[in-house]
Amino acid sequence: MSAESGTARPASDLAANVLELLRDILSDEPNWPAGSVSPSVEERLKLQRALVPPDGSDEGLAELSLWVASALQA
Amino acid sequence: MRGSPSSACGWQVHFRLEGDATRRDTGLRVISDIPNGGLQRLEGQNGIGKTLAVRLLELCTGRQPFLDRAASWATLRELLHQVTVTVEGLSTEDGHDAKTLTLELADSRDWPKEPEDVGEWLGHANLDGKSIPITSIRELLTVQRIGGDEALGESLAADLGRANERMRWLQRRQQMRHDAWGEHVAAVLRVTAAGTAFDLADLRETSATLQNEFGLFQSAATQAEQEAQNAAELGRLVQRAQDLLQTQPRIEAELAAAEAAERATVVALDGLDRQAAELLNKSHKAKEIRKRVDDLVPLQRKRQERRERRRLDLQAICRAADLSVPVDLIAADELGRNMREELEQLRQQRLSHDRAGLVLELVADVSRPVGRAVAGGLGDEVLAQLPAGPATVRDLEEGLERRRQGLQVGTSSAATKINDQISRLQGRLAAAARIADAVRLLGKAESDLTATRTEITEVLSELSRPEAQSYEQVNEQRAVLVDQLASYLQQKSTLEAELAELLSDGGEEELRQRVAAIGATLGLAVQYALKMSPEAADQRTRELAEVADDAHRRSVTAAQERDRAVQEVAAAESAVRAAIHQLRDDTLYGWLHQQVRIPPGDDSQILHNFLVRLHGAAQEVGDRLVESLNDVQAVEEAIDELQSRLNASARAGNIAGSRNLPLGAAVRRYYERQFADKLTADELRAALFDYGRDISVDLEEMTTSWTARNGTAQTRPLEAFSSGERAFAYTQVQLQQLAQGPQARNRVVFLDEFGAFVARERFDQLLRYLRHQALGSIADQIVLILPLRERLDEGQTAELKRRGGYVIKEVK
Numbered sequence: 001m002s003a004e005s006g007t008a009r010p011a012s013d014l015a016a017n018v019l020e021l022l023r024d025i026l027s028d029e030p031n032w033p034a035g036s037v038s039p040s041v042e043e044r045l046k047l048q049r050a051l052v053p054p055d056g057s058d059e060g061l062a063e064l065s066l067w068v069a070s071a072l073q074a
Numbered sequence: 075m076r077g078s079p080s081s082a083c084g085w086q087v088h089f090r091l092e093g094d095a096t097r098r099d100t101g102l103r104v105i106s107d108i109p110n111g112g113l114q115r116l117e118g119q120n121g122i123g124k125t126l127a128v129r130l131l132e133l134c135t136g137r138q139p140f141l142d143r144a145a146s147w148a149t150l151r152e153l154l155h156q157v158t159v160t161v162e163g164l165s166t167e168d169g170h171d172a173k174t175l176t177l178e179l180a181d182s183r184d185w186p187k188e189p190e191d192v193g194e195w196l197g198h199a200n201l202d203g204k205s206i207p208i209t210s211i212r213e214l215l216t217v218q219r220i221g222g223d224e225a226l227g228e229s230l231a232a233d234l235g236r237a238n239e240r241m242r243w244l245q246r247r248q249q250m251r252h253d254a255w256g257e258h259v260a261a262v263l264r265v266t267a268a269g270t271a272f273d274l275a276d277l278r279e280t281s282a283t284l285q286n287e288f289g290l291f292q293s294a295a296t297q298a299e300q301e302a303q304n305a306a307e308l309g310r311l312v313q314r315a316q317d318l319l320q321t322q323p324r325i326e327a328e329l330a331a332a333e334a335a336e337r338a339t340v341v342a343l344d345g346l347d348r349q350a351a352e353l354l355n356k357s358h359k360a361k362e363i364r365k366r367v368d369d370l371v372p373l374q375r376k377r378q379e380r381r382e383r384r385r386l387d388l389q390a391i392c393r394a395a396d397l398s399v400p401v402d403l404i405a406a407d408e409l410g411r412n413m414r415e416e417l418e419q420l421r422q423q424r425l426s427h428d429r430a431g432l433v434l435e436l437v438a439d440v441s442r443p444v445g446r447a448v449a450g451g452l453g454d455e456v457l458a459q460l461p462a463g464p465a466t467v468r469d470l471e472e473g474l475e476r477r478r479q480g481l482q483v484g485t486s487s488a489a490t491k492i493n494d495q496i497s498r499l500q501g502r503l504a505a506a507a508r509i510a511d512a513v514r515l516l517g518k519a520e521s522d523l524t525a526t527r528t529e530i531t532e533v534l535s536e537l538s539r540p541e542a543q544s545y546e547q548v549n550e551q552r553a554v555l556v557d558q559l560a561s562y563l564q565q566k567s568t569l570e571a572e573l574a575e576l577l578s579d580g581g582e583e584e585l586r587q588r589v590a591a592i593g594a595t596l597g598l599a600v601q602y603a604l605k606m607s608p609e610a611a612d613q614r615t616r617e618l619a620e621v622a623d624d625a626h627r628r629s630v631t632a633a634q635e636r637d638r639a640v641q642e643v644a645a646a647e648s649a650v651r652a653a654i655h656q657l658r659d660d661t662l663y664g665w666l667h668q669q670v671r672i673p674p675g676d677d678s679q680i681l682h683n684f685l686v687r688l689h690g691a692a693q694e695v696g697d698r699l700v701e702s703l704n705d706v707q708a709v710e711e712a713i714d715e716l717q718s719r720l721n722a723s724a725r726a727g728n729i730a731g732s733r734n735l736p737l738g739a740a741v742r743r744y745y746e747r748q749f750a751d752k753l754t755a756d757e758l759r760a761a762l763f764d765y766g767r768d769i770s771v772d773l774e775e776m777t778t779s780w781t782a783r784n785g786t787a788q789t790r791p792l793e794a795f796s797s798g799e800r801a802f803a804y805t806q807v808q809l810q811q812l813a814q815g816p817q818a819r820n821r822v823v824f825l826d827e828f829g830a831f832v833a834r835e836r837f838d839q840l841l842r843y844l845r846h847q848a849l850g851s852i853a854d855q856i857v858l859i860l861p862l863r864e865r866l867d868e869g870q871t872a873e874l875k876r877r878g879g880y881v882i883k884e885v886k
Contacts, residue, residue: 014138014191015247018240025709028740033704047702051248051255059254061665064695068262069669071691 015052019045085165085172086110086855087215087820091127093157093179102153104130107877110163111884113841113849114857118880124859126150128219128824133192134159134177135818136212139219140189142232142239147189154182164214165819165854166201173202175214188246189239216818220808222828226762226795227724227776229804230749234717241710248706256699258665262692265656265663268649269685274678277643284636291629298622301596302615308592308603309611315585316608318576325573332566339559346552353545354537366533374526375556381519382560388512394505401513410506417499424492434478441474454676463648476640479633527553647678654681657688704736712741716773723776724793732774746771753778755810761803762795763788801828802836806843813852823853828860841885858885 026032026041050063089108104123108116118124129139130150140147161175179197186195196208354364392399397406425432444467447453453468465473530549534542579585586604593603596614657663657672666672673684712735722728732738749771752758759765766780766788779789805825812823828840844856866874866881873881 014141014240014243018237018244021237021240022244022705022709025712025737025740025744026705028743029737032708032737032740039698044698044702044705047698048244048248048705051251051702052244053247053251058251060251061254061258062668064251064255064258065666065669067695067698068259068666068688068691071694072670072687074691074694 015049019048019052022048085163085820086112087164087822088162089127089131090160090162091130091157092160094155102126102149104154104157105878105880108857109882111855111857111882113845113885114855114882115885116857116859116880116882117862118859119862122879124880125219125826128217128826128859130154130157131159131217131822132219133196134179134211135215135217136192136209137218138189138192141243142235144189144239148187151182151185151187154179156181161215164201166214167819175211176200176203177208177211188243190243190247213818215820215822216812217822217824218808218812219824219826220805221826222801222805225724225793227720227792230745230752230792231717231720231724233748234713234720234745238710238713238717241706241713245703245706245710248702252699252703256696259692259696259699261662262666263689263696265653266685266689266692268653269682270689271649272642272646274643274646274650274682277639277646278679281636281639281643284632284639288629288632288636291625291632295622295625295629298618298625302618302622304592304595305611305615305618308589308596308606309608309615311579311585311589311592312606312611313608314576314579315582315589318582318585321576322573325569325576329566329569329573332562332569336559336562336566339555339562343552343555343559346548346555350545350548350552353541353548356541363533363536367530370526370530370533374523374530377519377523377526378556378560381516381523382564384512384516384519386564388509388516391505391508391512395502395509397506397509401509403510403513406506406509410503413499413503413506417496417503420492420496420499424496437474437478441471441478444471444474462645463652469644473644476637646682650678650682650685651676653685708736709741711735712738713745716741716745720773720776720792723791727791727793729776742773746773749773750778752807755803755807757806757810758803802840802843805840809848809852821853822855822857823848824857824859826859828858845885857882 023041023045026044030041047067050060050067053060088110091104091106093104102123103121103126105118105127108114108127116124132139140150157179159175159177159179161177162172164173164175166173177197177199180195184195192208194208199206199208199211201214350367351364354367388401389399392401395406395409397409447455447467448471453466453471455467456464457467457470458465531546534545534549537545580588589603589606590600593600593606596603598606654672657666670688673680675681715733715735715738719730719732722730732742750769753762753769753771759767759769763769763780764783766782768781769778770780771778771792776792777789778792779787782788805828809823812821825844828837841858844858849856862874862880870881
């Protein structure tokens with residue numbers, strides 16, 4: 001499943017930095033948790049990025065709708 | 075004002091910090107003035123706010139130095155209040171006039187509670203009076219602090235601390251969406267749960283299967299009932315054939331005898347008539363009397379015949395009313411009353427035992443207007459709000475039809491029995507009602523006959539006595555013969571009726587054919603059917619009736635199960651419609667409509683399928699949300715553990731084994747690579763490893779290994795590297811990284827907490843490096859922050875007093 005951000009935005013430097021760190025670590029152990037069928041690291045990072053609001057005050061329900069729609073089409 | 079050019083990009087700048095903290099009236103102190111210069115040396119007392127000023131300047135230029143210092147951030151936010159930072163002498167793109175940057179920081183108590191990326195919350199900025207975005211300052215000016223007070227292990231642990239603060243920051247930033255998304259997904263899961271609680275297609279299939287079973291049982295019952303009727307008819311015809319064989323000859327013989335007696339009586343009557351005529355001819359009044367008698371005798375005959383008909387009528391009515399003859403009218407009245415009471419009781423019984431029949435009538439009554447409403451286009455209108463949900467006109471029409479079918483199955487047997495009893499009783503009552511009239515008519519016929527006989531007697535009395543006596547005798551004999559003739563006629567009529575009844579199903583040959591035909595419907599061979607005894611036919615009838623009853627009971631059970639299945643389907647469809655109604659109209663789910671299309675229309679199967687899929691999708695998104703939180707928390711815990719172990723190792727040489735945390739090994743491997751890369755920087759490689767190569771870090775054993783220049787493998791605990799040994803090299807690395815990072819027009823570096831840890835000879839080496847290799851190429855301005863020396867000259871003492879605890883001068 002994947003969802004492109006409905007409100008594309010540049011991540012802040014800090015967010016980009018910490019998400020990069022997260023990507024590097026998850027890439028080292030992509031099958032965590034053991035036995036799961038988790039999506040790829042990039043897919044996981046997409047959701048991590050989507051959860052960071054651009055201005056700190058938006059629930060981002062348009063994006064949530066997009067994620068549900070993507071899951072429906074999967 | 076014009077700054078001092080030091081490089082192609084920036085000039086040396088002058089920092090001023092003015093506000094509550096610099097006036098010492100908030101409990102938080104910050105030094106207020108850092109003049110422009112190249113390589114400067116700032117010496118100050120402890121606690122005057124040297125480091126805080128540098129971190130505040132880092133904050134103003136777009137770096138967030140408090141990410142791993144939540145407590146310091148809280149103190150700063152609480153006590154700093156309002157501060158204005160002025161930076162004079164800035165180089166800009168036009169490269170001519172120096173610019174002045176002014177930042178009017180927002181009241182710190184309005185800043186975010188947790189340290190966040192620098193944004194517009196920090197305050198307002200203007201460049202030479204022209205407003206600029208806070209976030210654009212980082213392109214204009216960089217301020218960076220390099221600390222010199224950490225051992226190698228602590229330095230690496232600090233890196234981990236900063237990384238973990240970033241993780242915590244990420245978690246805080248994600249929390250709002252995480253919570254909000256989780257709640258909304260949970261709401262979708264709740265409303266779509268109706269779609270996963272049952273399989274609508276399965277329920278419908280079950281309902282159809284039960285309907286089919288019901289049809290099969292009903293058909294079997296009908297067939298068995300028909301066969302039972304055929305078997306009964308077969309038994310009756312077999313019995314009739316036997317009766318025919320045994321009785322027909324007797325009846326025909328008796329009929330022949332009655333006809334013979336009738337003929338003889340008629341002959342005798344003719345003789346008596348002639349004898350009577352001769353008697354009358356002898357009298358002188360004969361002509362007149364004969365004429366009168368001739369008139370009365372036919373009337374007497376007619377009245378005799380009428381009386382016989384009345385008598386026979388009364389007998390038939392009494393048989394129909396189940397009364398004995400002669401009739402007792404009082405007893406007949408009593409019987410009529412009893413029959414009427416019994417009829418009323420039967421009708422009441424039908425009310426209580428045949429409620430299904432009444433409901434069936436009600437269903438028929440209600441179905442008519444409902445059918446008209448559906449035909450009129452009102453099928454989708456809600457007619458009733460039931461506990462299970464809204465019911466449309468079409469729902470009601472379909473439900474009534476299903477109920478009608480079920481009632482028809484359940485009512486046939488009991489209703490038929492009661493109705494048969496009522497029908498029979500009504501027949502007896504109708505016959506009983508005719509008894510009084512029949513009795514009256516018989517009495518009248520007898521009375522008329524007596525009157526005619528009396529009149530004949532009176533006419534004959536006019537003859538002479540011997541003539542009259544002779545005629546009377548002849549007439550009496552004649553009356554006797556007439557009665558006999560009537561009796562023979564009655565006997566003949568009865569025999570003819572008996573014969574007609576016996577032959578009502580046909581003669582012997584016809585009976586054989588009918589028996590053979592009915593036997594064939596029961597699967598009986600002709601020979602067997604013709605030889606079948608009435609008792610065997612009765613046995614077969616009872617067996618088939620039991621089969622019919624069993625099939626009937628099964629059909630009733632199937633109908634009940636089918637009705638339950640239909641109700642389940644209706645309840646499921648109602649639940650689906652209610653859930654879809656919520657998804658469509660409840661504002662709680664308004665967000666979903668932005669990207670998710672809810673199927674139009676009211677096809678419950680399509681809507682149910684959608685609910686199931688949406689439930690699965692929401693479940694998947696919910697799982698992904700949990701996974702995302704787990705990812706961040708696992709990394710955070712693993713970094714936290716690694717940081718604790720690294721600190722423990724650096725401070726006390728205590729090497730504890732790592733716990734088996736999720737992602738623990740991945741985090742360790744990641745930082746082993748990161749730290750090895752860091753230590754591979756030329757300056758560190760030279761200072762710490764004597765230009766060794768193949769540097770690696772083992773964060774399980776807390777050691778670093780490398781290949782020495784002579785080719786030998788070396789391993790050394792991390793805590794074995796001193797801060798002084800590291801500080802000079804580490805500073806070079808940091809400065810080199812600054813040179814490689816994004817370039818602002820103006821770059822200022824503060825080297826903080828260096829003096830106490832750097833040996834004198836290395837300090838001079840550091841100064842030379844800074845002056846010749848860093849100043850101008852890496853930074854426009856470098857400020858070394860050191861503890862205050864014990865001895866100050868007069869000018870420095872005055873400056874110390876004027877500045878509030880620190881002095882600053884250019885390093886020559």
